[in-house]
Amino acid sequence: MTGTPEDLAEIRASVAEVLDGQADLRRTHEVMVGERGYDPLLHELLTAELGLLGLVVPEHLGGLGLDVPAATAVIEELGARLVPGALATSLTAILAARALGPSAEPLLARVVDEQLTLAVALAEDGAGWDLGQTATRATGAGDEWALTGTKTVVPGAEAARVVLVTARNEGGELGVYAVDRAADGVDVRTHMTLDQTRRLSTVRLREAAATRVDAPGGDGARVLLDHVRAMLALESAAAARACLDLTVDYLKVREQFGRPIGSFQALKHRCADLAVAVAGARATADHLVTTLRTGAATRSHDAALAKLVCADTLMTVAAEAIQLHGGIGFTFEHHAHLFFKRGKSAQLLAGSAAAVRAEVAALAGL
């Protein structure tokens, strides 16, 4: 594989095929209420068999060496189906690690070698996603570090073997560290969540052994945050589209007052507005993929903007999906509420609307 558009389409299609068979929304309904909250067999299938984790890892580190869009396409396919677990967070962490340069190569080599699933832990109580307020401490030097602190609302940690963590060393410098979930001093407590398709964990670190992933003097923590936002944006744009499709399909077949309700102009116009929003979200997400691929300097700006736009779009589409489905959309067995809850988690994770909007304005120089 060389990463042509055809390769990309093939990768997307093969992942979609697996997901349609093993991880459709009906299956997600079952998985999300189970004890683990994700499907270990699916994780195994996509990683060990489909080689998902090596997709964009450079060849000299054991990966397939494909470019960014291969990984983002998979994140989108996972997002469209609201697949729970650490698959999207793994790809996100891998993309971030790639962007961190040579210092992250040992981690990437290990990911392929040991088939490691990953999560990214940024938020802390009080600080939220404000990197400047990060209080987790890293002590040590070179390759040997010990981390102490508590990270909250961490997605994917329930299914990840390694967690990337932001922490501050004794010099006050913020860095990115990799912690093995199984290491001493690591306590992961996974919560039940409003958005049942995305469990969130509290990760407590007490002198936990860690390796540093980013190069000193860089903006590794920011790279991580930007990629988490990118994940939320891509997932949300894809989910918004899937949710609109679901709704439009329903409106075409559901009859009331003797005709398909999709023929009522008031509903048609609302769907048209949703289609415009979805097209905009998709374009914004696509642009972000280009930004990540080319390593453009606008990464932080574009990721913040896309997360804002795409999460809001998903929320709008999903809220309308419930309303337009009427009573059935209010039932637990229907899928509409899964998108709705996903929309809210995408809005509230990785920075509130107000915080992210302020960042966008500052980064745009307004």
Next chain:
Amino acid sequence: MTGTPEDLAEIRASVAEVLDGQADLRRTHEVMVGERGYDPLLHELLTAELGLLGLVVPEHLGGLGLDVPAATAVIEELGARLVPGALATSLTAILAARALGPSAEPLLARVVDEQLTLAVALAEDGAGWDLGQTATRATGAGDEWALTGTKTVVPGAEAARVVLVTARNEGGELGVYAVDRAADGVDVRTHMTLDQTRRLSTVRLREAAATRVDAPGGDGARVLLDHVRAMLALESAAAARACLDLTVDYLKVREQFGRPIGSFQALKHRCADLAVAVAGARATADHLVTTLRTGAATRSHDAALAKLVCADTLMTVAAEAIQLHGGIGFTFEHHAHLFFKRGKSAQLLAGSAAAVRAEVAALAGL
């Protein structure tokens, strides 16, 4: 007349009859582009012949002694037709003067006696409608005062003979003063305005002779501001209703694609939302009339809230009116734009949305 509901209905009907004959929107179109910007004959008719200025002035001061709702009904009828000039501001000033108590009685007696039209001047450059920042100075004592300062965006001043002005005396106390437009040191410059149905003037005072209208130690300036907001609220609620009626009537007769466009569900639903907004604005305005009538302590709160709600409602309805009329609603000869521009002037006068919202929150103790 004793102020029964029947009396009130009769007053409203007789004013409406005069306005329908002499001041419909077609006439307003002519008047507003003329040099004066208002219709002096209409002013004469409503004041001298219909006794508008004495309507709510107590009988012992020469008025008819009716209660607040008689005046507010007239303000609504004027507002529904966007009548230009100083008729609404006169009634507003009279209501405010009534609320100021005995100190304003000499002014009210003069109003009836000399058939004075009135305007209210509050805003200043820089200060806007923040009373605390009023910079106009009043020097003197007892009944003899001299005012110096500049008031901006004053509605009604082009047609008023007396202007009520807020000013600060040497002790720093804010008070309400009456200035004759014809007095020395008074310079009224009337501007052309975006909302052509409401000309606005700059009133420059240089040692202009004035009488004090409010009692020292009171909140006269606030009374004035509240009444100006009440005027904008009542006018806007009435105009919003008229504008919705205009639009609905059009949708019933205008045909496209072979049927009345009012039968298209998307338009119907939008009109329904407008009707809900109009009903809310109307209820809020009615409540404000009760507040003014009973002298309730919630006056400032209710006036601020009603001005916000009713101005926004007018703006929403009028914007939709243009859109729903299509091309014809974009022409100068059509009436839709008059409501639209009136909506914007109601929004921007007497405090920005942000300022008024903050006041509401503070007054509500939120």
Next chain:
Amino acid sequence: MGAPVSDEQFRAEIRGWLREALTGPFAEAVGTGGEGREHEAHELRREWERHLGRAGWIGLSWPTEYGGRPATLAQQVIFHEEYARAGAPGRLGHMSEQLLGPTLLAFGTPEQKARFLPRITSGEDIWCQGYSEPGAGSDLAGVRTRAERRGDHYVITGQKVWTSLAHLADWCFVLCRTDPGSTRHAGLSYLLVPMNQPGVTVRPITQLTGTSEFNEVFFDEAVAAVEHRVGAEGEGWKVAMGTLGFERGVSTLGQQIGFRRRLDAVIARARSNGAWQEPALRDRLVDAYIGLEVMRHSAVRLLASAGEGLSGLEASISKLQWATWNRSLGELAVDVEGAGALLTGPGYELDDAQTHFLFSRANTIYGGSNEIQRNIIAERLLGLPR
């Protein structure tokens, strides 16, 4: 209950009674039930209905011969205000009192009134509403549940859905098609059906909150006495529309007290967690306050002019307003919480903000969706063509 009392006396009486009643065994019932919490404390709330009935607080303004009690419109409003203010439990008897009772008073035979109304005012019978059907949604004229007359009984077969409280109710008022060849509005009848019989099966619907408030009700040769048909055979549409009109305005102001309590709680939370310092959230909170004020003024105005409660049109405006408002407040409640709102208790146990956020999505769907209300307002208030 003797001579008329003044509004002040009335308020003092209900307030005093509630204060006393909600101590002791009913103290636990405070705050239970209501929107999104209908699954809570059934037994206690059932007992509470009887307690309320014994004290004469059910059937305000109904004739005393049926256990009612004279009460002016203002007093009915006062009752609902004080009830909400006290945090008294969500009424299991809501549909009995607000929907069926007025329908029987308007359309029932003397025998039907005598039989059913006293058991409503005493708090003994709980009723549920059998209107919506799968596939018919807001289109009541699409009812397909059949009722076949056999002698002095109707035999009913079909399915209803979105039937709240069906698993607790003693009776259900059901819209059935008695003329098998009929379509749309014609050929429907309004039957009173006992729930405790072999032909009736109730299956709870699990909502997006994870809890159950609504049910599916299956009628498989269930029976109803012919004498328990309200109105003439084939006139069920008229009777049912009458019932919809009875969603009275008097409870609106009480409902708004409840809204104000919720809004105050969200604002208090925003103040304590710092969200109030965030201008965009603060503006939304202030706008919610303003929206509630507008609803309050609207309700007062409508009650003042309507005298006897809301007409259908006014009810449509009011429904659209409050449903949309409450749904927005639900979203605001979780936005104020921030990312912490994403965590639930074990077993998807939701807090107030989360419940409000999720359950309020139903507000704009049930009881005539926003879309239906807009149709009604456009066609019947504004006179726009169909």
Next chain:
Amino acid sequence: MGAPVSDEQFRAEIRGWLREALTGPFAEAVGTGGEGREHEAHELRREWERHLGRAGWIGLSWPTEYGGRPATLAQQVIFHEEYARAGAPGRLGHMSEQLLGPTLLAFGTPEQKARFLPRITSGEDIWCQGYSEPGAGSDLAGVRTRAERRGDHYVITGQKVWTSLAHLADWCFVLCRTDPGSTRHAGLSYLLVPMNQPGVTVRPITQLTGTSEFNEVFFDEAVAAVEHRVGAEGEGWKVAMGTLGFERGVSTLGQQIGFRRRLDAVIARARSNGAWQEPALRDRLVDAYIGLEVMRHSAVRLLASAGEGLSGLEASISKLQWATWNRSLGELAVDVEGAGALLTGPGYELDDAQTHFLFSRANTIYGGSNEIQRNIIAERLLGLPR
């Protein structure tokens, strides 16, 4: 024009040319014309069209035989970007180049192309569009203007409306009903009509801005040559729909440069007068920025995938986006000014913010209203039933 140039060369060339061209006599033309200012500087802008044409900047990508010039899609975008960035005057030749030209290229006879296209690329002929009629609005199939064939001419009687630039135009492309018994889409023909003839009267429409940008055009036995019919008789609908499709995407990015200039101006004003300190206004300004970014990404994405410009569907999405966005910015512009925005110059002379506020109300009406675009998107993109 010789060998293909690189995009960088192309950009340097147009930028350099504009810099030079907009000095001297055309310096005054900078910033004139365009939305809401179409009434400005007609003579100068007419001369500017010829200047532009002489330099070979009209008809990019058209065949050189008609005065066109090879240009890639990217280069066409670059042209529009640089044109907007330089503040070059609003194009009088917009409809000639963007609508009629592509229509003739697609549907015209060789004679028609040879006759009309070179006069477009030279900037000599200005065209206007005769589609809308009073009473027909967005429903083009409701055209009632009749054209009766008499020998080698059509004789045209009827009225068009919302015809922008009609008072300046040399020619008008007119949709007429040539089959008098026909209805709706059938029986229409697409005729090229000279404006300078006795049977044509132009009456300006005064807009809510007080200025005139649009006109009514009355045809009273006006004539058009049969050889100037584009497409077959009765096929006018197909040709007209083709023209609508030619509202090409390449100008979209240039338009967005103009939007960004306006947005920057509003933000600069907000910063200078303190409105930026007001969180609610600042949020609206930032949201406007975000909305423009979304439109920019949408345009790039669509151009990349479409290759040859926007399809009708993509054009509908784009139109709905920008019209609604620009209308909001217009309102924001006056809100940033505050009450001072209520004062105009003598004779209702409007400043940029006021013009933007008022004129942008037309954006969501002309060129297919928001309602029409939503119908198109719902039915043709989403496949919802009619």
